[in-house]
Amino acid sequence: MGEANIGPKPIDAEEFRKHAHEMVDFIADYYRDIESFPVRSQVSQPGYLKTLLPPAAPEDPEALEEVFADIQSKIIPGVTHWQSPNFFGYYPSNSSTAGLLGEMLSAGLNIVGFSWITSPAATELEIIVLDWLAKLLKLPDEFLFGGNGGGVIQGTASEAVSVVLLAARTRAISENKRKGLSEAEILSKLAVYTSDQTHSCLQKGCAIAGIPLENLVIVPTDSSTNYAVSPAAMRQALEDGVKQGLLPFFLCGTVGTTSSSAVDPLSALGDIAKDFGMWFHVDAAYAGSACICPEFRHHLDGVEKADSFNMNAHKWLLTNFDCSALWVKESSHLVSALSTTPEFLRNKASDLNQVVDYKDWQIPLGRRFRSLKLWFVMRMNGASGLRSYIRNHVRLAKRFEGFVREDPRFQLLVPRTFGLICFRLKPESDDPDNGRTLNSTLLEAVNSSGRMFITHTVLSGVYTLRMAIGGPLTQDKHVDAAWKLIQEEATTLLVKGPSHILANNLRLSPILANNLRLSPILANNRI
Numbered sequence: 001m002g003e004a005n006i007g008p009k010p011i012d013a014e015e016f017r018k019h020a021h022e023m024v025d026f027i028a029d030y031y032r033d034i035e036s037f038p039v040r041s042q043v044s045q046p047g048y049l050k051t052l053l054p055p056a057a058p059e060d061p062e063a064l065e066e067v068f069a070d071i072q073s074k075i076i077p078g079v080t081h082w083q084s085p086n087f088f089g090y091y092p093s094n095s096s097t098a099g100l101l102g103e104m105l106s107a108g109l110n111i112v113g114f115s116w117i118t119s120p121a122a123t124e125l126e127i128i129v130l131d132w133l134a135k136l137l138k139l140p141d142e143f144l145f146g147g148n149g150g151g152v153i154q155g156t157a158s159e160a161v162s163v164v165l166l167a168a169r170t171r172a173i174s175e176n177k178r179k180g181l182s183e184a185e186i187l188s189k190l191a192v193y194t195s196d197q198t199h200s201c202l203q204k205g206c207a208i209a210g211i212p213l214e215n216l217v218i219v220p221t222d223s224s225t226n227y228a229v230s231p232a233a234m235r236q237a238l239e240d241g242v243k244q245g246l247l248p249f250f251l252c253g254t255v256g257t258t259s260s261s262a263v264d265p266l267s268a269l270g271d272i273a274k275d276f277g278m279w280f281h282v283d284a285a286y287a288g289s290a291c292i293c294p295e296f297r298h299h300l301d302g303v304e305k306a307d308s309f310n311m312n313a314h315k316w317l318l319t320n321f322d323c324s325a326l327w328v329k330e331s332s333h334l335v336s337a338l339s340t341t342p343e344f345l346r347n348k349a350s351d352l353n354q355v356v357d358y359k360d361w362q363i364p365l366g367r368r369f370r371s372l373k374l375w376f377v378m379r380m381n382g383a384s385g386l387r388s389y390i391r392n393h394v395r396l397a398k399r400f401e402g403f404v405r406e407d408p409r410f411q412l413l414v415p416r417t418f419g420l421i422c423f424r425l426k427p428e429s430d431d432p433d434n435g436r437t438l439n440s441t442l443l444e445a446v447n448s449s450g451r452m453f454i455t456h457t458v459l460s461g462v463y464t465l466r467m468a469i470g471g472p473l474t475q476d477k478h479v480d481a482a483w484k485l486i487q488e489e490a491t492t493l494l495v496k497g498p499s500h501i502l503a504n505n506l507r508l509s510p511i512l513a514n515n516l517r518l519s520p521i522l523a524n525n526r527i
């Protein structure tokens, strides 16, 4: 008999130290050289990676160097560089030194903090930092711990809305049962109300909560209110629904809609929700971060009438993905909907109701120690640092808005409120598709250059370009260069027509081709 084969050492402190230093160098070089990559991945062929990697895992261990080589040659080309200062698509997804360090420590400790007992610090730090953030946002005290409310970190706004939808549904079922309705009848009639600008995550939440799609009532918006929902239209839709026998139980308002950053009238919606006995949820996934600044806080006026409020610290508050903060006024509704306690999880602190067990405030059981990165971010920036971070982006957005306004070939499509500018190149009045081809060609021209990245939406049928400013590395020069490129491509497009643009879209930018500061590990990927 030989010695037992005990396999590789999964973690050896000295080996980890060496490799982690290499990884830190790799990531630091990545951030240093980030402008040398085409912002949008140049991969256009789905399945590109399958042709580059073996069909099965290696039988024998490989060295980190071999993995790095593949990252450089096969993975990085398929990456769109969300952290590039020239990334202006969707909404931002912030990274920062503080956020990354917190993320690293969370991975290092690798605890699974579903109950207080599994690591008291994880639950208690989350309670403290969510109270801190609630205070920065000037949320009403009912959302803080100490009474019946409190906050919890979810992965995403989608999970946040699903969780509160489930809580509201459980509450609505028991209320309606008390009125003598059968569960089957209730379930077929429960209805959710919102506007056509609400994020699609609410529809997914309805699917998860078993709300029939026809009971998701979507109130249309238009440019007359800059795409905020009209309280009168909402009230009318609810009255109609009740007449048809629906049981409205959930109203969702948005501060900073995904298409155009519209702000729903929270106070009026809160009153309506109260009149109809509904749960009122406020989704401020993107714009919530701005509301730490006193000059933006008025956009949250009326949040005191909400049952729940959500914002993504990972969008615009320097906290690495994922960190979606959700506050509720009555946490017992979450617990009623989501608590399960099998024997193997029972413990004294939980049994005595002395602690928060976050497993009962979310869909999964397991959860990461995400409060660390939010804590790092708040401590290493301070409230003043976070406010000036937001203000700088808003200043840059105003700057870009001014550029668009000064060029008569362009138009702004909605007033700017935060860091998003919605605009387009004006079509001729007889343009057959009202500027869609013109602007989608312009979008493709700027994005395929690799020098910047923007995305689009459609507002009242109008194809709209979205320039979202909020990247941690974005400075004046990036915004100025982006506008210059958009103008140049627009000129080419207007003078020479769309076919010229498409033929010309592979040329290199001289700025990028000259970048000499590439690390060896990244050098092969420069454009």
Ligand SMILES: *Cc1c(COP(=O)(O)O)cnc(C)c1O
Residues within 6 Å of the ligand: 091, 155, 156, 157, 158, 159, 199, 201, 254, 255, 256, 257, 258, 283, 284, 285, 286, 312, 324
């Ligand atoms: C980004 C966004 C979402 C979805 O965010 P996830 O966290 O990825 O689920 C939802 N609502 C609004 C208003 C958003 O801006």
